[in-house]
Amino acid sequence: MTTVGLLVLAISVVALQKPPISPEVHPDRSVTFRLVDPGATKVELGLEGADSVPMTRDGNGVWSYTTGPLAPDIYGYSFNADGQTRLDPQNPSMVKPNLVWSGNMVLVPGDPAEPWERQNVPHGILHHHFYHSGVVGDDRDYFVYTPPGYKATARKKYPVLYLLHGYSDIANGWTEVGKANEILDNLIAQGRAKPMLVVMTFGYGVPGYASPNGGNRGPDVEKKNYDNYRESLLKEVVPAVESDYRVKTDKADRAIAGLSMGGAETLYVGLNNLDTFSYVGAFSSGGLRDIETSFPGFDGAKANEKLKLLWVSCGTEDGLIRFNRTLVKWLKAKNANLQALETPGRHTWMVWRRNLIAFSQQLFR
Amino acid sequence: MTTVGLLVLAISVVALQKPPISPEVHPDRSVTFRLVDPGATKVELGLEGADSVPMTRDGNGVWSYTTGPLAPDIYGYSFNADGQTRLDPQNPSMVKPNLVWSGNMVLVPGDPAEPWERQNVPHGILHHHFYHSGVVGDDRDYFVYTPPGYKATARKKYPVLYLLHGYSDIANGWTEVGKANEILDNLIAQGRAKPMLVVMTFGYGVPGYASPNGGNRGPDVEKKNYDNYRESLLKEVVPAVESDYRVKTDKADRAIAGLSMGGAETLYVGLNNLDTFSYVGAFSSGGLRDIETSFPGFDGAKANEKLKLLWVSCGTEDGLIRFNRTLVKWLKAKNANLQALETPGRHTWMVWRRNLIAFSQQLFR
Numbered sequence: 001m002t003t004v005g006l007l008v009l010a011i012s013v014v015a016l017q018k019p020p021i022s023p024e025v026h027p028d029r030s031v032t033f034r035l036v037d038p039g040a041t042k043v044e045l046g047l048e049g050a051d052s053v054p055m056t057r058d059g060n061g062v063w064s065y066t067t068g069p070l071a072p073d074i075y076g077y078s079f080n081a082d083g084q085t086r087l088d089p090q091n092p093s094m095v096k097p098n099l100v101w102s103g104n105m106v107l108v109p110g111d112p113a114e115p116w117e118r119q120n121v122p123h124g125i126l127h128h129h130f131y132h133s134g135v136v137g138d139d140r141d142y143f144v145y146t147p148p149g150y151k152a153t154a155r156k157k158y159p160v161l162y163l164l165h166g167y168s169d170i171a172n173g174w175t176e177v178g179k180a181n182e183i184l185d186n187l188i189a190q191g192r193a194k195p196m197l198v199v200m201t202f203g204y205g206v207p208g209y210a211s212p213n214g215g216n217r218g219p220d221v222e223k224k225n226y227d228n229y230r231e232s233l234l235k236e237v238v239p240a241v242e243s244d245y246r247v248k249t250d251k252a253d254r255a256i257a258g259l260s261m262g263g264a265e266t267l268y269v270g271l272n273n274l275d276t277f278s279y280v281g282a283f284s285s286g287g288l289r290d291i292e293t294s295f296p297g298f299d300g301a302k303a304n305e306k307l308k309l310l311w312v313s314c315g316t317e318d319g320l321i322r323f324n325r326t327l328v329k330w331l332k333a334k335n336a337n338l339q340a341l342e343t344p345g346r347h348t349w350m351v352w353r354r355n356l357i358a359f360s361q362q363l364f365r
Numbered sequence: 366m367t368t369v370g371l372l373v374l375a376i377s378v379v380a381l382q383k384p385p386i387s388p389e390v391h392p393d394r395s396v397t398f399r400l401v402d403p404g405a406t407k408v409e410l411g412l413e414g415a416d417s418v419p420m421t422r423d424g425n426g427v428w429s430y431t432t433g434p435l436a437p438d439i440y441g442y443s444f445n446a447d448g449q450t451r452l453d454p455q456n457p458s459m460v461k462p463n464l465v466w467s468g469n470m471v472l473v474p475g476d477p478a479e480p481w482e483r484q485n486v487p488h489g490i491l492h493h494h495f496y497h498s499g500v501v502g503d504d505r506d507y508f509v510y511t512p513p514g515y516k517a518t519a520r521k522k523y524p525v526l527y528l529l530h531g532y533s534d535i536a537n538g539w540t541e542v543g544k545a546n547e548i549l550d551n552l553i554a555q556g557r558a559k560p561m562l563v564v565m566t567f568g569y570g571v572p573g574y575a576s577p578n579g580g581n582r583g584p585d586v587e588k589k590n591y592d593n594y595r596e597s598l599l600k601e602v603v604p605a606v607e608s609d610y611r612v613k614t615d616k617a618d619r620a621i622a623g624l625s626m627g628g629a630e631t632l633y634v635g636l637n638n639l640d641t642f643s644y645v646g647a648f649s650s651g652g653l654r655d656i657e658t659s660f661p662g663f664d665g666a667k668a669n670e671k672l673k674l675l676w677v678s679c680g681t682e683d684g685l686i687r688f689n690r691t692l693v694k695w696l697k698a699k700n701a702n703l704q705a706l707e708t709p710g711r712h713t714w715m716v717w718r719r720n721l722i723a724f725s726q727q728l729f730r
Binding site for chain 2 (some may be wrong): 083089092099139170
């Protein structure tokens with residue numbers, strides 16, 4: 001007996017429409033992006049790390065653009081048709097999780113594979129936790145990466161990196177876009193990073209702080225965002241992780257790092273709590289309105305004594321480079337030892353993945 | 366010192382554009398959907414469970430549609446503008462994970478909350494595992510839900526439900542769209558379901574089986590898809606779960622269920638391996654070309670002896686209802702005891718969430 005289901009019908013309809021492949025990664029690492037929109041008068045491609053470029057329309061209303069050969073990386077992208085953001089309907093499985101902006105992703109693979117690519121190495125596990133935050137007053141989540149070989153029933157204990165996302169991201173930003181788990185899997189397999197847990201939180205201290213319409217913002221709310229995020233991290237997440245997992249609970253075995261808003265939160269938490277974390281990494285940080293009042297009584301000599309690493313990095317094409325240079329100058333004026341890095345790049349995940357790769361290798365040595 | 370970052374600038378730009386809110390859930394549970402597209406000549410809303418409806422354009426090129434009061438549920442939706450699928454750029458954080466079709470989701474909350482809504486109850490943990498499948502020859506993943514109170518270091522052992530997604534879904538379909546973890550959290554908290562682990566796999570046996578352009582298909586490939594999926598489940602996933610988690614490994618403590626293609630896989634695995642699972646649940650199943658040859662030598666009396674529950678359900682407005690009626694008839698002709706359910710509904714997640722709610726309560730009693 002032959003049965004023909006809705007499934008087969010639906011697949012046939014898709015086949016009849018013959019949608020164009022998008023994105024199409026070519027062997028020379030150039031990429032063709034395509035969007036069907038016969039009615040649009042102007043369509044642009046916004047590719048992460050570059051200026052928007054106009055796409056070209058063919059006779060069937062298919063807009064396309066082919067890049068030159070690209071450096072191996074994961075590129076975020078979106079289309080803009082007559083002023084409106086468009087996701088790529090041909091790439092539904094690679095949509096960036098985000099509270100504010102819509103975008104897809106495409107992997108341009110390296111040869112050999114880059115550290116953010118899935119490779120034939122032992123893989124860690126991502127544990128997704130859900131809880132009600134009494135501090136913030138919302139239901140939220142966090143992820144815990146346990147490295148290959150981690151066993152809840154074994155005696156071995158591990159150090160922990162707390163890794164914070166940026167404004168507009170959600171708790172899975174560092175895994176879905178930042179590929180933190182792949183990066184750690186690969187670095188650990190190569191012996192370049194120590195086996196560690198990575199805890200990735202939901203990085204807001206105020207409900208509704210980020211939304212497509214601007215969110216719950218303003219100077220007072222910003223302060224509350226930093227204060228409540230810090231409290232939820234220190235009073236809720238860290239104790240839960242240290243109770244639920246086989247982790248070391250010395251300051252020497254705790255690191256904190258973050259990008260953009262999460263970089264500011266990292267500094268806010270790390271430099272104001274010198275007895276909690278030994279490693280502090282701020283990637284392309286921004287969002288602190290005033291440095292001096294953000295770190296009351298900050299003493300570089302004391303920080304040098306307490307911290308094993310203070311890292312401040314930013315891309316030279318990032319709009320936040322000026323803030324970061326000011327921050328570095330301020331820290332140096334306070335006699336703080338730090339690794340101040342300027343790398344190529346804009347305010348992008350390409351920069352942050354490379355920051356994590358470099359930063360994580362220095363931890364827990 | 367005041368610093369103004371790229372962040373603040375970006376937020377200002379967003380604010381200036383004043384994008385419309387979409388979707389907007391009103392107090393009476395009606396929902397307004399909006400899409401900006403001044404150039405489109407016809408825009409439709411496709412809302413899960415209903416026929417497409419035309420949207421209305423205002424003077425600014427904003428297309429909108431307001432539903433009547435909706436039953437509390439999670440609704441998938443997408444726009445279609447002049448024949449092209451559009452995701453909702455105002456709802457970037459609720460995009461359905463899918464290999465083929467693009468869509469967003471909106472929650473219309475119940476009062477009291479429905480079982481798929483996050484509630485103030487203890488929450489289980491989702492563990493995301495990554496591995497290379499020697500059977501299928503690809504890198505893949507699966508999720509393991511552990512119930513509240515589960516401890517790897519405790520003596521207590523739990524039964525396991527293997528829960529399979531449908532064609533086009535990925536491994537997180539049952540959590541991101543099906544809300545299996547919320548459903549189990551809530552049913553367990555109410556004492557309506559036994560605490561159990563739920564394992565959610567990547568449900569294909571052939572690489573590239575599902576893609577926006579139709580995928581790697583055809584009758585021979587379909588057979589291989591079922592055979593290899595079964596082998597990867599039984600030879601790779603089940604042994605890994607039973608080694609890594611505190612679970613009972615008796616047949617009496619293993620259940621399998623799935624939706625659509627996953628329903629067919631459930632029957633293919635369950636009815637052909639009567640010594641492995643005691644509970645078999647097929648939700649809106651479809652995709653088996655021939656029932657008789659799919660279950661060679663199937664003997665209802667033997668199945669009755671071996672199975673505690675054989676469940677076959679389908680929505681009456683589902684295109685697969687005919688297949689499911691034929692299947693039920695065939696099983697009854699073989700003298701198999703079964704729960705055959707017809708419920709209201711189409712081929713939708715509304716049906717499958719309710720199937721899981723009802724099915725899971727009967728397990729491991």
